[in-house]
Amino acid sequence: MNEDPTVGKPADSSVPLHPLLAERWSPRGLDPEVELTDKQFTALFEAARWAPSWGNTQPARYLAGRRGDEAFTRILSTLSRGNHGWAANAAVLAIGVTRTVDEEGEPLPYGEYGLGLATENLVLQAVSEGLVAHQMAGFDREAARAEFAVPQGFEPLVAIAVGARGTTDELPDKLREKEAAPRSRKPLSDVVFSGNWGDPTFP
Structure with missing residues:
Protein backbone atom coordinates (compact mmCIF):
# COMPACT_ATOMS: atom_id res chain seq x y z
CA MET A 1 0.00 0.00 0.00
CA ASN A 2 1.53 3.27 -1.09
CA GLU A 3 -0.24 5.66 1.23
CA ASP A 4 -2.71 6.07 4.04
CA PRO A 5 -5.97 7.11 2.33
CA THR A 6 -7.08 8.95 5.47
CA VAL A 7 -4.26 11.49 5.10
CA GLY A 8 -5.01 14.45 2.88
CA LYS A 9 -2.95 17.28 1.46
CA PRO A 10 -4.20 20.47 3.13
CA ALA A 11 -3.54 23.73 1.31
CA ASP A 12 -0.38 25.58 2.38
CA SER A 13 -2.19 28.92 2.61
CA SER A 14 -0.92 32.28 3.80
CA VAL A 15 -3.79 32.50 6.30
CA PRO A 16 -6.09 29.76 7.65
CA LEU A 17 -8.91 28.69 5.31
CA HIS A 18 -12.17 26.93 6.00
CA PRO A 19 -11.48 23.17 6.17
CA LEU A 20 -13.75 22.53 3.17
CA LEU A 21 -11.44 24.70 1.07
CA ALA A 22 -8.17 23.69 2.67
CA GLU A 23 -8.86 19.96 2.32
CA ARG A 24 -10.25 20.01 -1.23
CA TRP A 25 -7.98 18.43 -3.80
CA SER A 26 -8.35 16.07 -6.73
CA PRO A 27 -7.01 12.57 -6.04
CA ARG A 28 -7.20 9.75 -8.57
CA GLY A 29 -6.65 6.91 -6.12
CA LEU A 30 -10.26 6.00 -5.29
CA ASP A 31 -11.73 3.17 -3.22
CA PRO A 32 -13.66 0.80 -5.53
CA GLU A 33 -15.72 -0.57 -2.63
CA VAL A 34 -17.21 2.65 -1.28
CA GLU A 35 -20.72 3.59 -2.40
CA LEU A 36 -22.70 6.75 -1.74
CA THR A 37 -25.96 6.63 0.13
CA ASP A 38 -29.07 7.90 -1.64
CA LYS A 39 -28.92 10.99 0.57
CA GLN A 40 -25.26 11.70 -0.28
CA PHE A 41 -25.91 11.24 -3.99
CA THR A 42 -28.88 13.60 -3.92
CA ALA A 43 -27.01 16.17 -1.84
CA LEU A 44 -24.30 16.57 -4.50
CA PHE A 45 -26.79 17.83 -7.05
CA GLU A 46 -28.94 19.70 -4.53
CA ALA A 47 -25.81 21.67 -3.64
CA ALA A 48 -25.20 22.35 -7.32
CA ARG A 49 -28.81 23.43 -7.81
CA TRP A 50 -28.45 26.17 -5.19
CA ALA A 51 -25.39 27.80 -6.74
CA PRO A 52 -25.66 31.44 -7.79
CA SER A 53 -26.10 32.21 -11.49
CA TRP A 54 -26.45 35.28 -13.70
CA GLY A 55 -30.02 36.55 -13.41
CA ASN A 56 -30.94 33.25 -11.73
CA THR A 57 -30.80 31.62 -15.18
CA GLN A 58 -29.52 28.37 -13.65
CA PRO A 59 -27.64 27.07 -16.73
CA ALA A 60 -26.10 23.99 -15.08
CA ARG A 61 -27.33 20.51 -15.99
CA TYR A 62 -25.79 17.14 -15.13
CA LEU A 63 -25.71 13.64 -16.52
CA ALA A 64 -25.11 11.36 -13.52
CA GLY A 65 -24.65 7.73 -12.67
CA ARG A 66 -23.60 5.55 -9.75
CA ARG A 67 -21.09 2.72 -10.05
CA GLY A 68 -22.87 -0.35 -11.38
CA ASP A 69 -25.70 1.40 -13.17
CA GLU A 70 -26.10 1.99 -16.90
CA ALA A 71 -25.58 5.76 -16.78
CA PHE A 72 -22.23 5.32 -14.99
CA THR A 73 -21.04 2.89 -17.66
CA ARG A 74 -22.13 5.22 -20.46
CA ILE A 75 -20.34 8.21 -18.89
CA LEU A 76 -17.24 6.09 -18.30
CA SER A 77 -17.20 5.19 -22.00
CA THR A 78 -16.77 8.88 -22.92
CA LEU A 79 -13.68 9.42 -20.75
CA SER A 80 -10.20 9.64 -22.22
CA ARG A 81 -7.92 6.64 -21.90
CA GLY A 82 -5.92 8.41 -19.20
CA ASN A 83 -9.00 8.95 -17.04
CA HIS A 84 -10.95 5.79 -17.82
CA GLY A 85 -8.84 3.42 -15.71
CA TRP A 86 -8.85 5.21 -12.37
CA ALA A 87 -12.31 6.79 -12.74
CA ALA A 88 -13.89 3.33 -12.93
CA ASN A 89 -13.34 3.17 -9.15
CA ALA A 90 -15.46 6.28 -8.50
CA ALA A 91 -18.74 5.92 -6.67
CA VAL A 92 -20.36 8.52 -8.96
CA LEU A 93 -19.55 9.84 -12.41
CA ALA A 94 -21.19 12.94 -13.82
CA ILE A 95 -20.89 15.23 -16.81
CA GLY A 96 -21.58 18.91 -16.27
CA VAL A 97 -23.53 20.51 -19.12
CA THR A 98 -24.20 24.22 -19.54
CA ARG A 99 -27.11 25.86 -21.28
CA THR A 100 -25.85 28.15 -24.03
CA VAL A 101 -29.06 29.78 -25.36
CA ASP A 102 -32.22 31.07 -23.71
CA GLU A 103 -35.85 30.27 -24.50
CA GLU A 104 -35.78 32.72 -27.44
CA GLY A 105 -32.68 31.13 -28.91
CA GLU A 106 -30.45 34.04 -27.92
CA PRO A 107 -26.98 33.40 -26.43
CA LEU A 108 -27.17 32.92 -22.67
CA PRO A 109 -24.51 35.02 -20.91
CA TYR A 110 -22.22 33.51 -18.30
CA GLY A 111 -23.40 29.93 -18.81
CA GLU A 112 -19.94 28.44 -18.33
CA TYR A 113 -19.43 30.58 -15.24
CA GLY A 114 -22.73 29.33 -13.83
CA LEU A 115 -21.78 25.70 -14.43
CA GLY A 116 -18.43 26.34 -12.75
CA LEU A 117 -20.12 27.76 -9.66
CA ALA A 118 -22.58 24.89 -9.51
CA THR A 119 -19.85 22.28 -9.89
CA GLU A 120 -17.74 23.85 -7.17
CA ASN A 121 -20.80 23.61 -4.89
CA LEU A 122 -21.06 19.92 -5.82
CA VAL A 123 -17.37 19.36 -5.08
CA LEU A 124 -17.48 21.12 -1.71
CA GLN A 125 -20.58 19.15 -0.74
CA ALA A 126 -18.60 15.99 -1.48
CA VAL A 127 -15.74 17.21 0.73
CA ARG A 141 -17.89 15.96 -25.60
CA GLU A 142 -19.47 14.81 -28.83
CA ALA A 143 -19.59 11.21 -27.63
CA ALA A 144 -21.37 12.41 -24.48
CA ARG A 145 -23.80 14.44 -26.57
CA ALA A 146 -24.60 11.45 -28.75
CA GLU A 147 -24.74 8.93 -25.91
CA PHE A 148 -27.25 10.97 -23.91
CA ALA A 149 -29.01 12.81 -26.75
CA VAL A 150 -27.98 16.21 -25.39
CA PRO A 151 -29.92 18.77 -27.44
CA GLN A 152 -28.57 21.79 -29.24
CA GLY A 153 -28.35 24.79 -26.96
CA PHE A 154 -26.57 22.74 -24.30
CA GLU A 155 -22.84 22.00 -24.16
CA PRO A 156 -21.09 19.24 -22.17
CA LEU A 157 -18.07 20.87 -20.52
CA VAL A 158 -16.68 18.81 -17.64
CA ALA A 159 -16.66 15.28 -16.29
CA ILE A 160 -16.61 14.70 -12.54
CA ALA A 161 -15.66 11.66 -10.48
CA VAL A 162 -16.80 11.48 -6.84
CA GLY A 163 -15.83 8.81 -4.35
CA ALA A 164 -13.70 8.00 -1.34
CA ARG A 165 -9.95 8.07 -1.23
CA GLY A 166 -8.21 4.77 -1.72
CA THR A 167 -4.64 3.77 -2.44
CA SER A 184 0.91 24.40 -5.18
CA ARG A 185 -0.60 27.66 -6.34
CA LYS A 186 0.71 30.97 -7.63
CA PRO A 187 1.44 33.45 -4.80
CA LEU A 188 -1.18 36.08 -4.01
CA SER A 189 1.19 38.71 -5.36
CA ASP A 190 0.67 37.23 -8.84
CA VAL A 191 -3.11 37.05 -8.52
CA VAL A 192 -4.54 40.13 -6.76
CA PHE A 193 -3.71 43.70 -7.81
CA SER A 194 -4.53 47.17 -6.50
CA GLY A 195 -3.87 50.37 -8.39
CA ASN A 196 -2.30 49.49 -11.74
CA TRP A 197 -2.25 46.01 -13.20
CA GLY A 198 0.60 44.05 -11.69
CA ASP A 199 0.77 46.12 -8.48
CA PRO A 200 0.23 43.41 -5.87
CA THR A 201 -2.32 43.93 -3.13
CA PHE A 202 -0.52 41.32 -1.05
CA PRO A 203 3.27 41.72 -1.63
Whole structure:
Protein backbone atom coordinates (compact mmCIF):
# COMPACT_ATOMS: atom_id res chain seq x y z
CA MET A 1 0.00 0.00 0.00
CA ASN A 2 1.53 3.27 -1.09
CA GLU A 3 -0.24 5.66 1.23
CA ASP A 4 -2.71 6.07 4.04
CA PRO A 5 -5.97 7.11 2.33
CA THR A 6 -7.08 8.95 5.47
CA VAL A 7 -4.26 11.49 5.10
CA GLY A 8 -5.01 14.45 2.88
CA LYS A 9 -2.95 17.28 1.46
CA PRO A 10 -4.20 20.47 3.13
CA ALA A 11 -3.54 23.73 1.31
CA ASP A 12 -0.38 25.58 2.38
CA SER A 13 -2.19 28.92 2.61
CA SER A 14 -0.92 32.28 3.80
CA VAL A 15 -3.79 32.50 6.30
CA PRO A 16 -6.09 29.76 7.65
CA LEU A 17 -8.91 28.69 5.31
CA HIS A 18 -12.17 26.93 6.00
CA PRO A 19 -11.48 23.17 6.17
CA LEU A 20 -13.75 22.53 3.17
CA LEU A 21 -11.44 24.70 1.07
CA ALA A 22 -8.17 23.69 2.67
CA GLU A 23 -8.86 19.96 2.32
CA ARG A 24 -10.25 20.01 -1.23
CA TRP A 25 -7.98 18.43 -3.80
CA SER A 26 -8.35 16.07 -6.73
CA PRO A 27 -7.01 12.57 -6.04
CA ARG A 28 -7.20 9.75 -8.57
CA GLY A 29 -6.65 6.91 -6.12
CA LEU A 30 -10.26 6.00 -5.29
CA ASP A 31 -11.73 3.17 -3.22
CA PRO A 32 -13.66 0.80 -5.53
CA GLU A 33 -15.72 -0.57 -2.63
CA VAL A 34 -17.21 2.65 -1.28
CA GLU A 35 -20.72 3.59 -2.40
CA LEU A 36 -22.70 6.75 -1.74
CA THR A 37 -25.96 6.63 0.13
CA ASP A 38 -29.07 7.90 -1.64
CA LYS A 39 -28.92 10.99 0.57
CA GLN A 40 -25.26 11.70 -0.28
CA PHE A 41 -25.91 11.24 -3.99
CA THR A 42 -28.88 13.60 -3.92
CA ALA A 43 -27.01 16.17 -1.84
CA LEU A 44 -24.30 16.57 -4.50
CA PHE A 45 -26.79 17.83 -7.05
CA GLU A 46 -28.94 19.70 -4.53
CA ALA A 47 -25.81 21.67 -3.64
CA ALA A 48 -25.20 22.35 -7.32
CA ARG A 49 -28.81 23.43 -7.81
CA TRP A 50 -28.45 26.17 -5.19
CA ALA A 51 -25.39 27.80 -6.74
CA PRO A 52 -25.66 31.44 -7.79
CA SER A 53 -26.10 32.21 -11.49
CA TRP A 54 -26.45 35.28 -13.70
CA GLY A 55 -30.02 36.55 -13.41
CA ASN A 56 -30.94 33.25 -11.73
CA THR A 57 -30.80 31.62 -15.18
CA GLN A 58 -29.52 28.37 -13.65
CA PRO A 59 -27.64 27.07 -16.73
CA ALA A 60 -26.10 23.99 -15.08
CA ARG A 61 -27.33 20.51 -15.99
CA TYR A 62 -25.79 17.14 -15.13
CA LEU A 63 -25.71 13.64 -16.52
CA ALA A 64 -25.11 11.36 -13.52
CA GLY A 65 -24.65 7.73 -12.67
CA ARG A 66 -23.60 5.55 -9.75
CA ARG A 67 -21.09 2.72 -10.05
CA GLY A 68 -22.87 -0.35 -11.38
CA ASP A 69 -25.70 1.40 -13.17
CA GLU A 70 -26.10 1.99 -16.90
CA ALA A 71 -25.58 5.76 -16.78
CA PHE A 72 -22.23 5.32 -14.99
CA THR A 73 -21.04 2.89 -17.66
CA ARG A 74 -22.13 5.22 -20.46
CA ILE A 75 -20.34 8.21 -18.89
CA LEU A 76 -17.24 6.09 -18.30
CA SER A 77 -17.20 5.19 -22.00
CA THR A 78 -16.77 8.88 -22.92
CA LEU A 79 -13.68 9.42 -20.75
CA SER A 80 -10.20 9.64 -22.22
CA ARG A 81 -7.92 6.64 -21.90
CA GLY A 82 -5.92 8.41 -19.20
CA ASN A 83 -9.00 8.95 -17.04
CA HIS A 84 -10.95 5.79 -17.82
CA GLY A 85 -8.84 3.42 -15.71
CA TRP A 86 -8.85 5.21 -12.37
CA ALA A 87 -12.31 6.79 -12.74
CA ALA A 88 -13.89 3.33 -12.93
CA ASN A 89 -13.34 3.17 -9.15
CA ALA A 90 -15.46 6.28 -8.50
CA ALA A 91 -18.74 5.92 -6.67
CA VAL A 92 -20.36 8.52 -8.96
CA LEU A 93 -19.55 9.84 -12.41
CA ALA A 94 -21.19 12.94 -13.82
CA ILE A 95 -20.89 15.23 -16.81
CA GLY A 96 -21.58 18.91 -16.27
CA VAL A 97 -23.53 20.51 -19.12
CA THR A 98 -24.20 24.22 -19.54
CA ARG A 99 -27.11 25.86 -21.28
CA THR A 100 -25.85 28.15 -24.03
CA VAL A 101 -29.06 29.78 -25.36
CA ASP A 102 -32.22 31.07 -23.71
CA GLU A 103 -35.85 30.27 -24.50
CA GLU A 104 -35.78 32.72 -27.44
CA GLY A 105 -32.68 31.13 -28.91
CA GLU A 106 -30.45 34.04 -27.92
CA PRO A 107 -26.98 33.40 -26.43
CA LEU A 108 -27.17 32.92 -22.67
CA PRO A 109 -24.51 35.02 -20.91
CA TYR A 110 -22.22 33.51 -18.30
CA GLY A 111 -23.40 29.93 -18.81
CA GLU A 112 -19.94 28.44 -18.33
CA TYR A 113 -19.43 30.58 -15.24
CA GLY A 114 -22.73 29.33 -13.83
CA LEU A 115 -21.78 25.70 -14.43
CA GLY A 116 -18.43 26.34 -12.75
CA LEU A 117 -20.12 27.76 -9.66
CA ALA A 118 -22.58 24.89 -9.51
CA THR A 119 -19.85 22.28 -9.89
CA GLU A 120 -17.74 23.85 -7.17
CA ASN A 121 -20.80 23.61 -4.89
CA LEU A 122 -21.06 19.92 -5.82
CA VAL A 123 -17.37 19.36 -5.08
CA LEU A 124 -17.48 21.12 -1.71
CA GLN A 125 -20.58 19.15 -0.74
CA ALA A 126 -18.60 15.99 -1.48
CA VAL A 127 -15.74 17.21 0.73
CA SER A 128 -18.20 17.97 3.54
CA GLU A 129 -19.31 14.31 3.39
CA GLY A 130 -15.72 13.08 3.76
CA LEU A 131 -15.54 12.29 0.04
CA VAL A 132 -13.34 13.56 -2.78
CA ALA A 133 -14.07 14.81 -6.29
CA HIS A 134 -11.92 15.06 -9.38
CA GLN A 135 -12.97 17.26 -12.31
CA MET A 136 -11.83 16.27 -15.80
CA ALA A 137 -11.51 17.95 -19.17
CA GLY A 138 -10.43 14.59 -20.59
CA PHE A 139 -13.64 13.27 -22.10
CA ASP A 140 -15.25 13.23 -25.53
CA ARG A 141 -17.89 15.96 -25.60
CA GLU A 142 -19.47 14.81 -28.83
CA ALA A 143 -19.59 11.21 -27.63
CA ALA A 144 -21.37 12.41 -24.48
CA ARG A 145 -23.80 14.44 -26.57
CA ALA A 146 -24.60 11.45 -28.75
CA GLU A 147 -24.74 8.93 -25.91
CA PHE A 148 -27.25 10.97 -23.91
CA ALA A 149 -29.01 12.81 -26.75
CA VAL A 150 -27.98 16.21 -25.39
CA PRO A 151 -29.92 18.77 -27.44
CA GLN A 152 -28.57 21.79 -29.24
CA GLY A 153 -28.35 24.79 -26.96
CA PHE A 154 -26.57 22.74 -24.30
CA GLU A 155 -22.84 22.00 -24.16
CA PRO A 156 -21.09 19.24 -22.17
CA LEU A 157 -18.07 20.87 -20.52
CA VAL A 158 -16.68 18.81 -17.64
CA ALA A 159 -16.66 15.28 -16.29
CA ILE A 160 -16.61 14.70 -12.54
CA ALA A 161 -15.66 11.66 -10.48
CA VAL A 162 -16.80 11.48 -6.84
CA GLY A 163 -15.83 8.81 -4.35
CA ALA A 164 -13.70 8.00 -1.34
CA ARG A 165 -9.95 8.07 -1.23
CA GLY A 166 -8.21 4.77 -1.72
CA THR A 167 -4.64 3.77 -2.44
CA THR A 168 -2.59 4.57 -5.51
CA ASP A 169 -1.35 0.99 -5.94
CA GLU A 170 -3.05 0.45 -9.29
CA LEU A 171 -2.23 3.84 -10.81
CA PRO A 172 0.43 4.15 -13.52
CA ASP A 173 3.75 5.48 -12.25
CA LYS A 174 3.19 8.94 -13.78
CA LEU A 175 -0.18 9.37 -12.06
CA ARG A 176 1.17 7.96 -8.80
CA GLU A 177 3.86 10.64 -8.85
CA LYS A 178 1.24 13.34 -9.40
CA GLU A 179 -0.79 11.96 -6.52
CA ALA A 180 2.19 12.21 -4.17
CA ALA A 181 3.33 15.65 -5.31
CA PRO A 182 2.63 18.61 -3.00
CA ARG A 183 -0.15 20.98 -3.96
CA SER A 184 0.91 24.40 -5.18
CA ARG A 185 -0.60 27.66 -6.34
CA LYS A 186 0.71 30.97 -7.63
CA PRO A 187 1.44 33.45 -4.80
CA LEU A 188 -1.18 36.08 -4.01
CA SER A 189 1.19 38.71 -5.36
CA ASP A 190 0.67 37.23 -8.84
CA VAL A 191 -3.11 37.05 -8.52
CA VAL A 192 -4.54 40.13 -6.76
CA PHE A 193 -3.71 43.70 -7.81
CA SER A 194 -4.53 47.17 -6.50
CA GLY A 195 -3.87 50.37 -8.39
CA ASN A 196 -2.30 49.49 -11.74
CA TRP A 197 -2.25 46.01 -13.20
CA GLY A 198 0.60 44.05 -11.69
CA ASP A 199 0.77 46.12 -8.48
CA PRO A 200 0.23 43.41 -5.87
CA THR A 201 -2.32 43.93 -3.13
CA PHE A 202 -0.52 41.32 -1.05
CA PRO A 203 3.27 41.72 -1.63
